Amino acid sequence: MRTTSFISILLCFHLAVNAQMTCNAVSQNSFLATDISNPIDEYFIQHPDKQFHSSLKPFNYVILNKLNDDKINYKHVGIHNYLMTIQTPDSSKAKNKLRLQILPQINIEQGKDLLTNKWTNSTSGGLYLKLEANKKFTAAATYIAGYVTAPNFNDTIIQDFGIVPGMGMAYPTKQIENGSVAPIKSQLTYSNQNFSGYVSYSPRNFINLQVGKDKHFVGDGYRSLLLSDVANNYPYFKTSFNIWKLQYSVWYSWFNNIQDANGMKKDFKNKYGTFHYLSWNATKNLNFSIFENVIFQGTDTTRSRGFDPNYLNPVIFYRPVEYSLGSSDNSMLGFNFKATIAKSVKLYGQVVLDEFYLKEIRAKNGWWANKQGFQVGAKYINAFTIKKLTLQAEYNLVRPYTYSHGSPDQSYTHFNQSLAHPFGANFKEAIGIVSYKHYRYRLEGKFIYAEIGRDSLTNSNVGQNPFLSYTTRPKEYGHYIGQGVKTTFMQAEIKYTYYLIADWNLRIEAGLIQRLYQNDRGFDKQTPFIYVGIKTNLHNNYRDF
Numbered sequence: 427m428r429t430t431s432f433i434s435i436l437l438c439f440h441l442a443v444n445a446q447m448t449c450n451a452v453s454q455n456s457f458l459a460t461d462i463s464n465p466i467d468e469y470f471i472q473h474p475d476k477q478f479h480s481s482l483k484p485f486n487y488v489i490l491n492k493l494n495d496d497k498i499n500y501k502h503v504g505i506h507n508y509l510m511t512i513q514t515p516d517s518s519k520a521k522n523k524l525r526l527q528i529l530p531q532i533n534i535e536q537g538k539d540l541l542t543n544k545w546t547n548s549t550s551g552g553l554y555l556k557l558e559a560n561k562k563f564t565a566a567a568t569y570i571a572g573y574v575t576a577p578n579f580n581d582t583i584i585q586d587f588g589i590v591p592g593m594g595m596a597y598p599t600k601q602i603e604n605g606s607v608a609p610i611k612s613q614l615t616y617s618n619q620n621f622s623g624y625v626s627y628s629p630r631n632f633i634n635l636q637v638g639k640d641k642h643f644v645g646d647g648y649r650s651l652l653l654s655d656v657a658n659n660y661p662y663f664k665t666s667f668n669i670w671k672l673q674y675s676v677w678y679s680w681f682n683n684i685q686d687a688n689g690m691k692k693d694f695k696n697k698y699g700t701f702h703y704l705s706w707n708a709t710k711n712l713n714f715s716i717f718e719n720v721i722f723q724g725t726d727t728t729r730s731r732g733f734d735p736n737y738l739n740p741v742i743f744y745r746p747v748e749y750s751l752g753s754s755d756n757s758m759l760g761f762n763f764k765a766t767i768a769k770s771v772k773l774y775g776q777v778v779l780d781e782f783y784l785k786e787i788r789a790k791n792g793w794w795a796n797k798q799g800f801q802v803g804a805k806y807i808n809a810f811t812i813k814k815l816t817l818q819a820e821y822n823l824v825r826p827y828t829y830s831h832g833s834p835d836q837s838y839t840h841f842n843q844s845l846a847h848p849f850g851a852n853f854k855e856a857i858g859i860v861s862y863k864h865y866r867y868r869l870e871g872k873f874i875y876a877e878i879g880r881d882s883l884t885n886s887n888v889g890q891n892p893f894l895s896y897t898t899r900p901k902e903y904g905h906y907i908g909q910g911v912k913t914t915f916m917q918a919e920i921k922y923t924y925y926l927i928a929d930w931n932l933r934i935e936a937g938l939i940q941r942l943y944q945n946d947r948g949f950d951k952q953t954p955f956i957y958v959g960i961k962t963n964l965h966n967n968y969r970d971f
Contacts, residue, residue, distance in 0.1 A: 453628040454556065454564040455484040455636075457964040458643060458655050461868070461923075462931060467646075468807045468816070472769045474710035479673040481715055481762050482703055483643040483655075486626070486634050486666065523561060529554035529930060531570045535959030539577040541951070548574045550618070554964060567623030568964065573599065575615045577955045579941055580969060587842040588689055590618045592968060594658045594841065595689060622659045622965075636664045641965075642677070644703060644717055645762055646774035647820050648857055649847055651799040652717045652760040653701070655966055657843035665740070673705040676740040678733070681721070681840040685893060695835055696724035700737040711767070717760035723835040756836040758829075770808055776801040778846070780828045780838075792905040794889070794896065799824035799851070818859040826852040826879065826889025826905050827896045837892045844892055848971035849915075852890035853878040854907055868923040874970050879910035880945070886910070916942040917970050932962045939969070 456463055463483055470478050531552035538545055550572020557565045574596075576584055583591060590596045596616040624638025640662070641655040664677035679699040687693035698721070705715040720737055734755075761777045780797035787796055803820035828851040829838035838845045849855065855876040862869050879888050887898040888910030899905075921937035936958040944950040 453562055453626040453634060454487050454558065454566060455624060455626065455640075456487065457931075458484055458641060459931065459964050459966055460648075462964070464816075467772075471766050471772050471805070471807055474766050474769070476671050476707045476710045477668065479668075479705040479707065479713065479715075480764060481644060481646050481705060481713065482673065482675060484640075486628075523558070525556075525558045527554075527556040527558070529556075529964075530932075530962060531568065531964070532932065532960060532962045533570070533572065535935075535957055535961070537577060537955060537957035537959075540954040540956070542578050544578075546575045546577050546955075546957070547615075548572070548576075548959070550574070562628050564626040565623075566626075567621070569619070569621050571617075571619035573615055573617050577939075577953065579943070579953050579955075581614065584616060585614065588684070589658070589842050590616060591843060591848075592656060592658060592965070593618055593620045597689075620659065632668050634664075634666045636662075636666075636677075638662060638664075642701075644760075645776055645801070646764045646772065646805075647776070647801055647803045647822075648818065648859065649801065649820065649822055649855070651776045651778045651801050651822060651824060651846050652762065653719070654844075654846055654848075656848045656968055656971075657839070657845055658841035660840055671707040673703075675701075675703045677701050678738070681845075683723075683835050683837075683839070684842055685834070697835055698722055698724060698733050698737075702740070705762075711765060713762075713764040715762040717762065718758065720755050720757040721831075721836050721838060722755040723833060754832060754836075756831040756838065758838065770806060772805040772807075774801075774803050774805070778824070778828065791903045793903055794827055794899050794901070794905050796905075797825055797828040797830075797851075799828055799847075803857075812862075814863040816859075816861045818857075818861075820857040822847065822853075822855040822857075823907060824849075824851045824853055825907055826909060827899065828852075828889075829892040830889070830894060830896045832895055832897050834893050834895050839892050842893075848968060849876060849878055850890050850892045852880075852888060852907060852909065866925045866928065868925075870919075870921045870923070872917075872919045872921075872970070874915070874917045876915040877908050878913045878915060879908040880913050882911045882947075911945050911947055913945040914942070915971075919970070926960075930962055931964065933960070935959050935961060 456466065463485070466485060467480050470480060531554055533548055533550045535548040536545070537547070550570050552568065552570030554568045555566065574590060580591070584596045588596055596618055598614045599617050622640045624636050624640055626634060626636045628634045638661070639659050641657070641659055642653055643655045644650050644652040660679050660681050662677050662679040664675060666673065666675040679701065681697045681699060683695040683697060699719055701717070701719045703715065703717050705713060707713050722734055722737065724732060759779045762775070764772060764774045766772050778799040781795040782798065783795065786793040799822070801820065801822045803818065806817040809815045809817045824847060829844060829846055830851070831837045844850050853876055855874065858873045860871045878890060880890050881888055887894045887900070889899070889905060890910065917939065919937060919939045921935060924934045926932045926934065937956070939955040941953040941955070
């Protein structure tokens with residue numbers, strides 16, 4: 427009853443203030459939720475522009491406004507989500523504009539795990555606040571907290587790693603009896619809270635400076651093999667330049683290894699990352715991008731390093747720097763490409779090179795350090811001339827030991843999750859997505875099939891788990907994708923969404939997930955899960971790994 431009353435109040439307030447909602451965002455970030463960022467991406471498939479770069483998210487609106495401020499209906503893609511706007515008296519002058527935006531955060535979901543015959547529940551709430559000043563400065567923050575009882579396939583992850591995926595630490599509050607299903611762990615209820623935010627300043631249209639705690643996503647696909655938004659938020663400082671056909675971004679980040687901390691923040695181990703990303707629109711329809719990063723631990727066996735000043739250089743490649751320092755830090759190189767065809771099809775792909783020795787690759791002998799990954803995909807909008815029908819297909823593969831390091835404290839991970847693909851490494855994956863939107867509702871179907879090679883023993887290392895040191899590998903040669911315990915992962919999901927208030931992203935969702943997880947050792951688990959909820963999520967919540 428309280429939830430119904432709260433929603434009713436919000437709806438009434440929305441109707442009361444809706445007529446006053448006008449805003450010209452400049453230095454703010456877009457939200458990472460795919461149902462918000464996808465309409466922007468799809469618009470630029472139909473209206474390609476040599477100054478728009480689609481592969482680094484969140485987008486910054488100083489770029490969007492410069493290009494197409496009068497063409498995109500921001501209100502209906504969630505860019506101008508707000509509850510109220512306050513302006514200075516002389517609001518006709520841009521330099522005097524001051525706006526406060528407030529967006530409620532709601533995530534209420536009731537589900538039924540038909541494998542365990544248990545009800546699940548997620549109840550959380552919070553606020554998104556944003557202050558804009560002088561069309562150059564933006565400060566934004568999101569706080570959300572609540573409780574979750576997860577379906578078995580997510581609850582197992584939470585119990586094993588002590589986190590709510592993508593959201594931070596999970597704190598058990600009470601246990602639900604497991605009934606007659608003895609082999610399955612008892613379900614727990616967890617409390618959780620999450621904060622993200624940033625301060626953004628754009629002194630000119632071509633430059634943006636940011637400091638904050640949030641996530642980034644590099645790529646044009648559903649997954650990213652370079653940097654994804656799967657893991658928890660992290661502090662960062664970022665500078666971006668947009669000049670001519672180029673976008674160049676460099677950011678410095680602070681990550682945590684919490685493997686052995688048992689939830690105690692004082693025992694978190696610090697590690698740092700520096701990222702470079704150069705995107706070049708060769709034409710309006712063709713983009714090539716290059717990505718590099720280095721991960722280095724804050725404390726090693728001999729000293730407390732802090733942030734290494736050698737990695738502050740914003741323009742050079744890190745592999746030569748790493749070798750010149752005599753260090754063994756974890757550097758990685760990647761490439762991204764995108765091509766649009768006939769204003770309706772986007773072809774995209776990625777290559778990640780964690781190690782690359784051409785001689786060993788040509789030898790085809792399965793050398794352990796051939797650590798690479800590949801992605802190829804296609805997105806077809808307004809498919810078969812049906813407006814708002816979108817089809818997407820994607821294929822990913824990552825070789826064993828990619829993202830891992832000799833020192834687990836320098837692996838490409840954060841807060842007990844991968845910074846790239848949620849499966850880690852040593853897998854092949856195919857994804858198909860169908861989406862149709864009509865006015866206030868959307869129907870989406872998603873199917874994922876993956877073959878993963880997993881460890882057979884607690885002390886084995888076949889290259890799937892990036893938290894394990896690659897020095898514990900069993901051999902030098904003969905490694906291949908899927909080695910170890912061959913595990914098949916299949917998940918099909920169908921979801922119906924009805925938007926109550928589109929410009930808040932407030933929606934009702936109902937869906938069915940059918941999940942199969944089996945291996946060649948006789949393990950076979952099928953999990954049907956149904957759910958219904960009301961949400962205003964501004965981030966992606968992944969349940970498909």
